[in-house]
Amino acid sequence: MPVPAGPPAPFDIADVFPELVPYARATTLLYPRAGSPVRDESSLGGPLLWPAEESWPTCTAPDHYNPARGCAVVGPAPVSMVPVLQLIARDVPALVFPAGTDVLQVLWCPLIHSEHDQHSPVPVLRWRSVADLADRPLLDEAPRPYEFDDEYVPLPCVIHPTETVEYPNQDMHAELSERVGRWSEEMEESCGISYYDAFTTQQSKIGGYPGWAQPPNWPHCACGSRMDHLLTISASESCGRWLPVEERTRPGGGWETDSEPQHVGHEMIMGDCGGIYVFVCRTCPTWPTTHRYDC
Ligand SMILES: [Zn+2]
Ligand SMILES: [Zn+2]
Known part of the structure; x- marks a missing residue:
């Protein structure tokens, strides 16, 4: 809807x-609104179009920490990233994709990182092509991180992209x-x-x-x-x-x-x-x- x-x-x-x-x-x-997106749809926090033979990204940052556990430093075991966003070109006509791609995926490790003094998750991007994925076996379910701060783990949402015009706040x-x-x-x-x-x-x-x-x-x-x-x-x-x-x-x-x-x-x-x-x-x-x- x-x-x-x-x-x-x-x-x-x-x-x-x-x-x-x-x-x-x-x-x-x-x-984004709570829903049950499937992997070939655009979504926020939903499943991704991910080739089964491609390893799922993990984070091994030596100093990432979890505010949900008293800022305990996590590690050294790799922490699985979580799917944050998948955008398919047909749903977002205003988004410019690199040549030959029509899928943008954003993932992050759901812990806090001090990279660039930002103290947040660090987004990781993948640009893909629907055609390239069509004949390949796809991952059914992403691995879950063994440690996470749920402030940064999105619940699955369908999205309703809506184009408009805005002006700066600052x-x-x-x-x-x-x-x-x-x-x-x-x-x-x-x-x-x-x-x-x-x-x-x-x-x-x-x-x-x-x-x-x-x-x-x-x-x-x-x-x-x-x-x-x-x-x-x-x-x-x-x-x-x-x-x-x-x-x-x-x-x-x-x-x-x-x-x-x-x-x-x-x-x-x-x-x-x-x-x-x-x-x-x-x-x-x-x-x-x-x-x-x-x-
Ligand atoms: Zn991390
Ligand atoms: Zn540049």
Whole structure:
């Protein structure tokens, strides 16, 4: 069942802040919702199209630790990664794939790693081709990690990719950011709608802006380019205008926002309602990736 986005914005941001127009970015909101995805579907936390003869990825980081067990350092036995996301090109037309591929898989070790001082799981990506997988035996069930922090183990969700346009929550120059913030406060007082509810998103998505909870921290590739935001896996799902109409708990015009972020589906808390942002450099032929985490 498709989950539509909320009602349209009540005013055109281009009329209020013409200088924001160049900041508009297309994004695909994923809307993960609890379900029983199968391996040849796009999903969050569902089974992956994985060749049976290919070993399942494990993590042997010497210092990864588990906050769920008093931050005990885990090891040295390899910890199986968990499936986090599978995107098949037919479901996400706006996502650009490397030539010859049409499946993107994201996995991570469900423990905390201090790599890049991010203190989060480290996403691992696989790009594959449906055609290449068609004649190969596939893995029936992924091995379970023997140790995990369930804040980072998604429950299986089907996804409902929905394309929209968003504006930055923080990625603009300071003077504009200050004016937008002031106007947002005025709007919230007069009609209960903030700029951030109406024009920015803080949920799992492809493209658009990272839904930074802290000041922006864009990574740079070894080649010198600033990397692009590829996707976000977020603990907060569907707040403000973006909460689907049928999931609103209060009556009215559909603009009431729940003060608490929704945990609909994957149930990951990710620290304190955190987000993991995956970045890619498409200038380099190998499309290197890295991540940031905040909460
Ligand atoms: Zn690990
Ligand atoms: Zn690069």
